[in-house]
Amino acid sequence: MSENILTGSFKLMKSLNRSAILNKIRNDGPISRAEIAKQTKLTPATVTNIVKELLLSEIIIEKNQGRGVRGRKPTMLVINSSNFHIIGLDIGPKKIHVVLSDLDANLLEKYQTLIPKKITSDGLLNIIKDSIHYVISKKHIDKKKIIGIGVGMHGVVDVEKGLSLFAPSLQLRNIPIKKYLEHEFNMVVKVENDARAMALGEAWFGDGSGANSIIAINIGRSVNAGIIINGELYHGEHFMGGETGHMTIDIDGPRCSCGNYGCLQSYTTGPAIAARAKHEISIGRESILREWVDNDLELIDGKLIHEAAIKGDPLSIEILSQAGKYLGVGLTNLIHVLNPSRIIIGGGVSKAGDFLMDSVKQSIQKRVLEQSANQTEILISKLGDYVTAIGAISLLLVEIFPPDQQSRTSIIL
Structure with missing residues (x-):
């Protein structure tokens, strides 16, 4: 294989006509050259020349399938998904999740590591670097076959510069993630806010597929949303689009970490749910939680409350239901x-399932202006703990298969 075609595979895939052909093969393959020319309106000569380049790069391969009208087997084209790889990272408040996948988001390797409580920007970048090297070494992947690295970073991200402007949970600013990783690995790096990366992952590989517009809400230690409108991620003027956790629900509510009062995340996050349980038990409410933590209320967290709800603990069920009610107000x-x-x-909070979702849906039903608005589907993600890392993979895929070329029924980004 030609070295420059291989190392330039990302650029090769990005040109307009190549993207049109790659999209057609990805969405409708196996497909013939003739059918590609017919459906894309490109000339047969153009299709032939571009397909030749793509075959040389091994981005696509030929596959014999079926028979033509005269008994001849037409040569069909498919994406060679297993031949190329993408690295995806989810950098959260406490952990880094790293995945290595093929172009169909089949996860070939998964790895997670804890972030120390007190860490500098340089320290974080070193952990990220070491985690990526570890994942690559585990599978003995040829670096030339890695198209790039996608990063979902919590907090405010300058997408154009690949810069973490502010990571609130780590109290770090201006972390040059893109610059650092591109220098270290000599490959394309895309950096996005974690909630927007999650939305992208849902659109490509989750319950967002086939929808015209979606909102993906990530509820853990904070509340953030990724918003997709008419197939495109919404960033806002200063990359603040999706900060739904700081939507005011009650102006007389508790003080939020941001300094305002009554923010959505003051009612719905894991720490907020745990804080309410501790308060209720401290003023005399009965709960099996007290016994489970041997009266050390500081040991109560959201996960324990969920487990108590499963056991039928009335207070835990009530607290999760109340969180769902407030979340329903925000979603309305x-x-x-x-x-x-x-x-x-x-x-993490979504793992409460129906304990949360029943009151979410009831709250929305009571408040929507029109019954048609009540038809908005509210779903819990099926992509699990690695949804943001999968979304980070999609940051590369969306560059290769841009939205204006794609079938909306297959993918919306």
């Missing part, structure tokens, strides 16, 4: 402003 606001086709909920 989003429905009225953006009117998405679907809202997909992920993150």
Whole structure:
């Protein structure tokens, strides 16, 4: 294989005509050259020349399938998904998840590591670097076959510069993730806010597929959303689009970490749910939680509350239901402003399932202006703990298969 075609595979895939052909093969393959020319309106000569380049790079391969009208087997084209790889990272408040996948997001390797409580920007970048090297070495992957690295970073991200402007949970600013990783690995690096990366992952490989517009809400230690409108990620003027956790739900509510009062995340995050349980038990409410933590209420967290709810603990069920009620208020606001086709909920709190979702849906049903708005689907993500890392993979795929070339029924980004 030609070295320059291989090392330039990302650029090779990005040209307009190549993207049109790659999209057609990805969405409708196995497909013949003649059918590609017919459906894309490109000339047969153009299709032949570009297909030749793509075959040389091994991005696509030929596959014999079926018979023509005269009994001859037509040569069909398919994406050679298993031949190329992408690295995806989810850099959260406490952990880094790293995955190595093929172009179909089949996860070939997964790895996670804890982030120390007190860490510098340089320290974080070193952990990220070492984690990527580890994943590559585990599978003995040829670096030339890695198209790039996608990063979902919590907090505010300058997408154009690949810069983490502010990571609130780590209290770090201006982390040059893209610059550092591109220098270290000599490959394309895309950096995005974690919730927007999650939305991208849902659109490509989750419940967002086939929807015209979606909102993906990540609820864990904070609340953030990735918003997709007419097939495109919404960033906002200063990359702040999706900061739904700081939507005011009650102006007389508790003080949020941001300094305001009554923010959505003051009612719905894991720490907020745990804080309410501790308060209720401290003023005399009965709960099996007290016994489970041997009266050390500081040991109560969201996961323990969920486990108690499964055991039928009335207080835990009530607290999760109340969190769902407030979340429903916030989602109703989003429905009225953006009117998405679907809202997909992920993150640790989403694991509460029906204990949360029943009251979410009831709250929305009571508050929507029109019954048609109540038809917005509210779903819990099925992509699990690696949804943001999968979304980070999609940051590369969306460059290769740009939205204006794609079939919306297959993918919306």
